[in-house]
Amino acid sequence: MYQRVLLKLSGEALAGSDSGFNAKKLKQLAQEIKEVCALGVELAIVVGGGNIIRGKQVSTLGIERVQADYMGMLATVINALAIQSALEQAGIPTRVQSALEMNKVCEPLIIRRAIRHLEKGRVVIFGAGNGSPFFSTDTTAALRASEIKADVILMAKNGVDGVYSADPKIEADAVKYDILTYMDLLNKNLAVMDATATSMCMESDIELLVFNMNEEGNIVKAVQGKVAGTRITKGAAS
Numbered sequence: 001m002y003q004r005v006l007l008k009l010s011g012e013a014l015a016g017s018d019s020g021f022n023a024k025k026l027k028q029l030a031q032e033i034k035e036v037c038a039l040g041v042e043l044a045i046v047v048g049g050g051n052i053i054r055g056k057q058v059s060t061l062g063i064e065r066v067q068a069d070y071m072g073m074l075a076t077v078i079n080a081l082a083i084q085s086a087l088e089q090a091g092i093p094t095r096v097q098s099a100l101e102m103n104k105v106c107e108p109l110i111i112r113r114a115i116r117h118l119e120k121g122r123v124v125i126f127g128a129g130n131g132s133p134f135f136s137t138d139t140t141a142a143l144r145a146s147e148i149k150a151d152v153i154l155m156a157k158n159g160v161d162g163v164y165s166a167d168p169k170i171e172a173d174a175v176k177y178d179i180l181t182y183m184d185l186l187n188k189n190l191a192v193m194d195a196t197a198t199s200m201c202m203e204s205d206i207e208l209l210v211f212n213m214n215e216e217g218n219i220v221k222a223v224q225g226k227v228a229g230t231r232i233t234k235g236a237a238s
Contacts, residue, residue, distance in 0.1 A: 001225035011050035049075025069133035099131030156213035162230035
């Protein structure tokens with residue numbers, strides 16, 4: 001269904017019970033991405049760093065917010081390198097580009113080069129957020145998707161299969177939405193992504209698909225438009 005895709009992963013999706021990473025989850029992720037690449041889909045990834053450190057949480061410990069956010073950006077690069085290793089072990093050519101230059105371990109962020117990698121069938125993982133504090137990796141996903149002209153952002157959630165009117169883990173009567181507009185997210189204050197990311201997606205007219213990545217095969221289904229999630233568009237629901 002989609003030709004060029006940006007996959008947004010949370011850091012928690014990679015987490016183990018007693019460490020920053022779960023080897024089984026990384027291997028499963030690599031296998032699903034291999035199936036996506038076999039379909040001829042061009043794939044870029046933005047990953048969070050919550051399994052290692054969150055800038056907002058660290059700032060509550062007395063560390064200056066700007067410094068804390070940079071620590072969070074470094075965590076996303078660690079996750080990007082872990083995903084790269086898992087993908088390359090599965091035989092998938094991969095490049096990591098960082099918004100903070102660290103040439104010993106990855107490429108600097110150069111969008112034209114990233115697009116060329118995608119055209120050559122390489123998976124591109126964007127690390128270090130957008131290189132500036134006070135912005136979430138959701139905003140980074142919206143920005144990078146706009147820059148590479150992605151058809152869709154696939155927002156892989158950890159155990160949640162779409163967008164609900166309230167937290168389904170807390171409120172049993174929460175209603176799941178099949179389709180929404182970006183204005184719905186803003187007007188109903190639905191916690192899918194922050195307002196900056198939502199506005200950017202709406203302005204760039206990029207579709208967003210929210211789904212549960214914990215069900216095996218769902219990433220492939222999402223690329224094919226066959227997953228049972230929530231689709232968010234700029235225009236009216238259809």
